Amino acid sequence: MSQPIATQTKWIRKTFIGDSKLPIVYEPAEERTLDEFIDWFQIHESEWREDLKTYGAILFRGFPVHEASDFQSILFSTNEKHLGEFYLGTSPRDEVLKHVFTASELPPHYPIMQHAEMSFLDNPPKFLFFYAEKASAFGGETPLTDLRLVYQNIDPKIKEKIERYGIRYRRRYDGPSSQKRFSIWKTKRWDEMFGTTNLDEVKQIAEKNRFELEWSTVDSLTITNQQSGFRTHPIANTIAWHNHAQTFHYQAGVTETWKIFKHQKTLRSLGVALLLTVLTGLKRVLGPNSHDVHVMYGNGEEISPKEMKSITNVFWNHLVAIPWQTGDVLFIDNFSVSHGRLPYTGPRRILVGWAD
Numbered sequence: 628m629s630q631p632i633a634t635q636t637k638w639i640r641k642t643f644i645g646d647s648k649l650p651i652v653y654e655p656a657e658e659r660t661l662d663e664f665i666d667w668f669q670i671h672e673s674e675w676r677e678d679l680k681t682y683g684a685i686l687f688r689g690f691p692v693h694e695a696s697d698f699q700s701i702l703f704s705t706n707e708k709h710l711g712e713f714y715l716g717t718s719p720r721d722e723v724l725k726h727v728f729t730a731s732e733l734p735p736h737y738p739i740m741q742h743a744e745m746s747f748l749d750n751p752p753k754f755l756f757f758y759a760e761k762a763s764a765f766g767g768e769t770p771l772t773d774l775r776l777v778y779q780n781i782d783p784k785i786k787e788k789i790e791r792y793g794i795r796y797r798r799r800y801d802g803p804s805s806q807k808r809f810s811i812w813k814t815k816r817w818d819e820m821f822g823t824t825n826l827d828e829v830k831q832i833a834e835k836n837r838f839e840l841e842w843s844t845v846d847s848l849t850i851t852n853q854q855s856g857f858r859t860h861p862i863a864n865t866i867a868w869h870n871h872a873q874t875f876h877y878q879a880g881v882t883e884t885w886k887i888f889k890h891q892k893t894l895r896s897l898g899v900a901l902l903l904t905v906l907t908g909l910k911r912v913l914g915p916n917s918h919d920v921h922v923m924y925g926n927g928e929e930i931s932p933k934e935m936k937s938i939t940n941v942f943w944n945h946l947v948a949i950p951w952q953t954g955d956v957l958f959i960d961n962f963s964v965s966h967g968r969l970p971y972t973g974p975r976r977i978l979v980g981w982a983d
């Protein structure tokens with residue numbers, strides 16, 4: 628930690644970790660109760676909101692946040708009117724308490740590439756809140772990237788195409804008859820995603836979100852939708868890279884796993900990278916129509932593997948991966964900062980909430 632910053636509150640100190648200004652870290656300078664922390668939160672709402680807008684993420688470290696209900700109390704104390712309840716995202720999640728979910732039930736070796744939460748929707752969440760109920764012994768960071776910097780540093784040719792055409796997503800999902808919760812490319816079933824097996828309800832949700840649905844059988848649903856790819860912050864007016872290209876492009880996974888191998892240097896990460904290299908080669912041969920998840924420019928032009936690699940490089944050039952400590956709470960401005968997950972070993976439970 629370095630560079631303490633003056634704060635209006637004597638018992639809360641603000642710092643940064645290393646040279647990065649992402650996230651800003653709030654720490655208690657003296658021991659206080661959770662109730663006192665929550666009181667502070669409500670009284671100093673304008674202060675932390677201003678920091679969240681400026682830095683894009685705040686890490687609250689060392690506060691007495693011991694269980695999911697403590698995290699839920701913090702969510703309530705934000706005064707956000709629309710805390711998340713219905714999750715239309717791609718990670719398999721379990722509800723823990725009202726507004727509190729497990730961040731992802733994907734297996735520990737599975738990397739989650741950088742993305743802004745639910746960026747493929749018309750109205751993605753404004754804020755994302757994480758809580759480290761149990762930090763893992765190794766890995767498992769939730770790396771962050773400043774999407775405003777990504778927007779500024781992306782290859783101008785890619786930027787121009789996204790500006791002109793937007794981004795198109797196509798995803799294929801199994802249905803209720805499938806016993807599997809996820810496969811390597813399909814991270815959940817459609818009934819899990821829509822929270823229902825009722826086809827009329829699925830249609831309604833799809834219409835509301837401008838999803839085009841195409842059923843092969845009831846157990847094979849293809850969802851197509853289009854988005855702008857960049858978004859302007861509703862308050863700060865800054866422009867950010869805001870799409871799921873990395874999560875859905877077949878090249879991104881393999882580039883990511885090699886970067887993870889360089890970062891973690893474990894035998895398992897080498898094995899995952901090698902396996903994905905073979906599988907990705909196969910996917911390239913089979914072509915885009917065979918891909919369960921696929922992302923392209925809005926005019927139907929493919930995002931080439933070379934373009935995708937350059938996108939991933941920009942992310943990794945700005946990536947900040949801080950190991951979790953049990954009890955950490957992280958606030959993210961979803962219109963400024965992306966998140967992901969590095970593979971891990973040992974028990975780990977990260978909870979999540981969001982505000983629309």
Ligand SMILES: [Fe+2]
Nearest residue numbers: 742743744966
């Ligand atoms: Fe996410």
